Amino acid sequence: MLNIILGAVALGSLWAVMTMGVYITFRLLDIADLSVEGTLVTGAAVGAVHITHGGNPWVATILALFAGLVCGAVTGLLHTKLKIPALLSGILTMIALYSVNLRIMGRANIALLNVPGVFTPLEKLPFMPWLAAHGIMTKNVAILICGVLVCLVVGLFLYWFFGTELGSAIRATGNNQQMVRAQGVNTDTMILLGLMLSNGLVAMSGALIAQNQSYADVQMGTGSIVIGLASVIIGEVLFGTKSFRRTLLSLTLGAITYRIIIALVLKAGMAANDLKLFTAITVAICLALPQIKSWWAKLKGGKK
Amino acid sequence: MLDLKNIYKTFNTGTINEKHALNGLNLHLDPGDFVTVIGGNGAGKSTMLNAISGVWPIDSGAIVINGADVTALPEYKRAAYLGRVFQDPMLGTAAQMEIQENLALALRRGKKRTLRWGITGEEREKYHELLKTLDLGLEDRLTTKVGLLSGGQRQALTLLMATLTKPALLLLDEHTAALDPKTAAKVLEISDRIIEEEKLTALMVTHNMRDAIAHGNRLIMLKDGRIILDIGGAEKKSLTVEDLLAKFASVAGEDLDNDRMLLN
Numbered sequence: 411m412l413n414i415i416l417g418a419v420a421l422g423s424l425w426a427v428m429t430m431g432v433y434i435t436f437r438l439l440d441i442a443d444l445s446v447e448g449t450l451v452t453g454a455a456v457g458a459v460h461i462t463h464g465g466n467p468w469v470a471t472i473l474a475l476f477a478g479l480v481c482g483a484v485t486g487l488l489h490t491k492l493k494i495p496a497l498l499s500g501i502l503t504m505i506a507l508y509s510v511n512l513r514i515m516g517r518a519n520i521a522l523l524n525v526p527g528v529f530t531p532l533e534k535l536p537f538m539p540w541l542a543a544h545g546i547m548t549k550n551v552a553i554l555i556c557g558v559l560v561c562l563v564v565g566l567f568l569y570w571f572f573g574t575e576l577g578s579a580i581r582a583t584g585n586n587q588q589m590v591r592a593q594g595v596n597t598d599t600m601i602l603l604g605l606m607l608s609n610g611l612v613a614m615s616g617a618l619i620a621q622n623q624s625y626a627d628v629q630m631g632t633g634s635i636v637i638g639l640a641s642v643i644i645g646e647v648l649f650g651t652k653s654f655r656r657t658l659l660s661l662t663l664g665a666i667t668y669r670i671i672i673a674l675v676l677k678a679g680m681a682a683n684d685l686k687l688f689t690a691i692t693v694a695i696c697l698a699l700p701q702i703k704s705w706w707a708k709l710k711g712g713k714k
Numbered sequence: 715m716l717d718l719k720n721i722y723k724t725f726n727t728g729t730i731n732e733k734h735a736l737n738g739l740n741l742h743l744d745p746g747d748f749v750t751v752i753g754g755n756g757a758g759k760s761t762m763l764n765a766i767s768g769v770w771p772i773d774s775g776a777i778v779i780n781g782a783d784v785t786a787l788p789e790y791k792r793a794a795y796l797g798r799v800f801q802d803p804m805l806g807t808a809a810q811m812e813i814q815e816n817l818a819l820a821l822r823r824g825k826k827r828t829l830r831w832g833i834t835g836e837e838r839e840k841y842h843e844l845l846k847t848l849d850l851g852l853e854d855r856l857t858t859k860v861g862l863l864s865g866g867q868r869q870a871l872t873l874l875m876a877t878l879t880k881p882a883l884l885l886l887d888e889h890t891a892a893l894d895p896k897t898a899a900k901v902l903e904i905s906d907r908i909i910e911e912e913k914l915t916a917l918m919v920t921h922n923m924r925d926a927i928a929h930g931n932r933l934i935m936l937k938d939g940r941i942i943l944d945i946g947g948a949e950k951k952s953l954t955v956e957d958l959l960a961k962f963a964s965v966a967g968e969d970l971d972n973d974r975m976l977l978n
Binding site for chain 2: 588675
């Protein structure tokens, strides 16, 4: 049981990077960006190809980040320059990436067995044998250390970036484009930058997830936007959004909590095939909460 | 200072909703002019301000600010010259950001956004002092989210933001119309004070004839997308609502029958 939870926490810390990316578009820019379903795989594909060609796994992860930036730019240009609605721009990129991802990988999936990942060196830390002797899966500990490290770096970067003049302007764009233009900022550029950053993080997360599960698969992105949204909402509701620092922490904890919930329902006997339905229903309920609350208030008021 | 030369703008061209919003509009402002703009619904008041701001491109004509032809510039580039306050208090500020963050965004109007920190300690003190002058108690709420403020507070803040970096031209688009009378009077008073202290050139659209007469050094009336009355100098100072109605009738050849303007 401990190992199941540990595994979930470790996996969650990798998905947390993706969650921060989704947060940038969903909350800061107020756009539901579906391209992440494709960029997650692109990140995994780029990372896997680089690693199987004998590349350094960290370099592979950074390359994935850059691939994500490019994917985000495509969605951003479709939306801002060609005036295609944001949702549709994301869908177009997502569909296009399916083919692109197959091209990158050359086939539908790439196994990453017996090749070094970013976690491999961490498994040789001095205290690992001691943990192993106590029945703890050292691989999960290594993943967790790595995930927390990456989350910390990404979190610090985002905290700094969204505090700068440029970052503030991006945040304001999600609030009120009219106002931002009146302050002399090109809102198109801000949306483009936000989408790039978001997709960059998602792709990086994809590369890490692929290394964790030891394969990259062209289907692995399916439903990832919903997982990202679920993590964002769970994080916000359970851990608060008092300040930006707090929100970044909440997003990480939200992604981890989501993975723990999934691990528990699987353990409780839910069929793995039903997971996506379960996630979708959870997110639908969370998004509908304000409406449900107002119905509830009306119902109670009516009875009195 | 500002020159609008023969500006035309038609909306929904070629449809049954075709609307000639601006019809050969000409206007010249001298530095320091504070011009109030009145006119009935659809006269082109807001359209004129939007044309100056570059919300959409005009069909023909030219817009010159401080000798620079800005006709082809996009909205965000023209912002370097303009301070704007909108009718809707929600439009001028970013609701989910703090008061000080909104001010910091406005301080950098017309400047390139860099990776420098978005707000400095020095600025905070400046904002504190400036907010004090509004006398709305906002100076101690620098980190409050703007969405929590009332409409009047938001308009006063927007006004401060519009003038934080001195604009070549201040555009006030019925900025008190959505406020209750008491708050509206307060915001107008603040507008007057800032315009005078900073010696700003300003265009203020209003639907209230009394306000239009009481404020500014010049009054223009729009009808069907052009200026039909332009009153300045001593004549403006001694102007009454009755004068204005009589003048309108003689120029337009019809009585002014706009309840919204008359009942105020």
